[in-house]
Amino acid sequence: MTDAGIETPTARTVGSLRRVFAFEWRLLRAERAWGVVALLALAVGFAAAHGRSWTAFQQRAILDARAEESARLVALARTLDSVSRDTSTVAPWGDPRYPYTAAQVQARRYAILPPAPLAPLAVGQSDLFPSYFRVGLTSRETFLVNDETVNPAHLAAGPFDLSFVVVLLYPLVVLALGYNLLSAEREAGTLPLLLSQPVALRTVLLGKVALRAAAVVAIAVGLTLGGALVAGVSLGAPGALAAAGAWVAITVAYGLFWLALALLVNVYGGSSATNALALVGTWLAFAVLVPALLNLGVTTLHPAPSRVELMQATREASNAASAKGSAALGVYFQDHPELMRGGTPDVGDFATQTVATAEMVTRAVQPVTQRFEVEIDAQQRLVDRWQWLSPALVTQLALTDLAGTETGRYRDFQRQVDRYSDTLRAFYVPRITRRARFGVADVSAVPAFRYAPPRPRQSGMVATVVLLAGAGLLTWVALRRARRVTAAMA
């Protein structure tokens, strides 16, 4: 009979752990459980290709915009030059020498939101919110077709991007590997023989979990790197590598959370079928139900005022403003005396009147737009607070944040565009009211839009930590409960 030698209990446990780990690897390989991983790889490839083509579409549009703008400005300079030298004529309403016309037609500038390096990995809100605006004088929406041309049915269905694969499909793979980690032994009848060896059930469970955890990490890394490769993410771009690292970290933490959940469910001693149902039910709850219910709650508590209301308020305000007509203009110059040219205002000047009316209308609808901002911010704050109810939601928000395609970034962009619009107005309005001429020199003097990236939120790090903590807690509870499980429980 053999003698194992003098061994400390800890060394013994570690040895057993290693053995269980190695054995589980052999077992899973023999059971051909890796088919699901292959399917996941296919999904990753598909998703990455989608992200790539979508980002390429966006970048093409941005390039077109820039090209159009520079071509237009060059043409404008040429027109101004030739008109000033009387070598050509223009129709009165198209004359760029009037600052108003230049501002509204020829000298319009684009405000562009550049896609972040990781944008191909998560479509997020980039198919719903525009990433470029052509800014004139009166409002930022100067297009006839304002929103990006995406089939609304596709918006409703949701994009098949890498974040979808990570948030919805990857947990299913993790669950497929872990749902029967204990119940399979019980159902196969090998549990009594296993437990009659001098190894604690906790050790066995830890070994099984450790193997699957290694698989989770490997899959997460492969998924991200493979996805980034196929999606054409340039890891050399500033901040890209850090973002990709954060992406991997969140994915790993998310996967480990689901693995811990699978362990906990197994320890409760149900059959494989019951475990599978419980886990899929939990997945559905976290991935679909909780976010939808949260949405319901958020929109009930802080319903955004209807845009219809805003439109009506605007309509009434502009009615009132134009009814006041010259009175409005008079009030306008009282507020901005520095803008008056000479002493007497020329009431018939359409441009000045329009600008004055626009400002009156903006001021009149200010309360309604203010309410919009307040309610939308309140909604966002609620979501930020209650997102922790669902790991799927936490992960999705963190991933889209890393890719630069989440709501906050677009709203920040819109605020920057509004500020830019104010800057443009500050540039043009004095010229309009003073009847200054718009000249060739002014073309390059028009302020350009400069995008200021918002401060990076550490949402990725917080999400990773919280998910890992959750996984740890679940594992601890499961191992404690494992003490009570014996083979006779079958």
Place this chain on the structure above:
Amino acid sequence: MILRIARKELTEMARDGRLRWATGIVVSLLLAALAAGWTRYRDVQALTVAAQASARQHWLAQPPRNAHAAAHYGVYAFKPALPLSFVDRGVDPYVGVFAWLEAHKQNDFKYRPAQDGSAVERFGTWTAAAVLQLLVPLVIVMAAFPTFAGEREQGTLGQLLAAGVRTRDLLLGKALGIAAALGTLLVPVALLGAVALALGSEVAALGDTWARVGVLALSYLLYFTVFVAVALAVSARARTARGALVGLLAFWSLNAFLVPRGVTDLARRAHPVPSALEVNLAMERALSATGDGSDARALQDSVLRAHHVSTIDSLPFNFRGLTLERGEEHSYHVFDRTYSALDAAFRSQDRVEHALSALSPLVAVRALSMGLAGTDYPQHRHFAEAAERYRRMLVRTMNGAVSSYAPAGPASAMSSDSTLWASIPPFEYDAPTVAWVLGRYGWALGVLALWAAAAGALALLLARGGSPLARERVR
């Protein structure tokens, strides 16, 4: 025989704790979704009706002004909510809520509700359609996965077959049992929804709405049948209950999540659309292509000749009205070309998606559900086109009024008053009939029926040919 089997299945299901939990949750979610959808529908309907009335008031209350100025003032058109939208919101969060009908421009519908939502909005709004399409199939899977495989494991399948029970009766009995369980849960909820609909809608629209409700019920019925048949087929094939469950869960997740998204992506790739920038720039270029004014001069010359006068002031009508109308017609060509090209691209994408619905019954039922609820994109365009027709009529009337102004009169005489405004009828919209919807989505019913038939045949085949033994027993 079949009834007896059905009754036994029903008893077993009623005693299964897991199943009771699941069905309880699903029914509560369904009721909550219907309630939320109903409240939202009523709110939107009230808001839209009030807004449309107020827009009409604004139009009528215009001070006397030049008719063309009135055309510039324009009218707003508000997208109405169709009654069944409380069941399926479809693309409503992703299309604009109102459009400004004004001269010279065919404005798109602005302000998509989803853009005013929070980050959670894109995770999906909670509608009855989502519950019916995603959760009820899961309940079916839960109820049906052990029917054959579980009996096989327990050993009772062999006993049943040895007792002389026909496989076909077994299959039908089990299917009936599951159907009865589903029916007891869903039929009351459906009736509740129907009652709410009856109480809340205008009587005039009711006829068509009931037809839509009927076809919608049929669609979901077919969808559930597909799932029952597939579940029985998988259960008949699997050796263990666990194997049946895993297989069915894989099918469910493919059907519910993977294929629908993948299919839309493939459709987009097959028929790419130009970016909004391209569309807008092309439109602007085409609109401003009035040439060097030679067309306008030619028109002027021909009109002067036709009326045998030498100056436009001598014409019996105001020439400006005619030029305005010509300009509008030019723009109509451009808009029609642009929007119809976009529509055609989207429709081609939809066709690809529909063709691929053979891969997933959810894609078929999703299209049907949205179409019948009136919340699909084609019906949005139907409304948009009706609004556009109204706009063109309004602008033409205004331009006609401009033509009627004395050609050489003072500017102050070139104005109209509220009699002109009132001559434009209020905007009224008739939603498409159920026949229109079926014309576009009838194929989906065929796909679902085919799926159900194929799955049912497969189930029968597998049940007959399957072994009553779980696995080779240890000798």
Place this chain on the structure above:
Amino acid sequence: MTSILEARRLTKRFGEVVALDDLALSIPAGDVFCLLGANGAGKTTTINLFLGFLAPTAGQALVGGLDVAEHPLETKRHLAYIPETVMLYRHLTSLENLDYFASLATGRAFEEDELRAHLATAGLPEDAMARRVGTHSKGMRQKVGIAIALAKGASALLFDEPTSGLDPKASNEFSGLLAMLRERGAAVLMATHDLFRAKESGTHVGIMRRGRLVQTLGTADIGHVDLERLYLDHMRD
């Protein structure tokens, strides 16, 4: 001679039901003790108590002098459990299964030669060693179970209905294995219905009835027919 398997006033109650009542047992090395009794008499409960799968309501179960309740892992080092059907990992071979259980039990790795030797000693044919156990018969699985016990160096073996479902040849082979185990100094506790095999291979028999050990005797002291009559007498009323 110290006994390897010992039960001192071992009692197990499940609520109102007394599954085992005040069991006293002492099995030294080289002894094969056969527990006879009807289903539900307490045979499996006794085995589960020695394995530590159940906790005793009163009394002690001792393996190698150690109390099972106090030293759960230590006592398992010396024990080997061979259930009625030895369920192994279907997709792995006999060698791989043996490798796993043995290395877990002893904390060391095994060479293939060692494993093959143990399987051979347990009577498993050469060609079955590298085959997946999914196709193994009951008898072959039992041999793998015994090989695990051998590799482990277990001094105490617990068998639960070892000959049920075995054909006469396999049953006879089993007797040979028991003899081999006895020679190596193992103590064997066997729960069985098989009176014939108990008389053939056992050194002692104990008759259990409703949780109590009602009679113990040496197999050398009684013949086959008398044993059966004695058993049936106890089972009456």
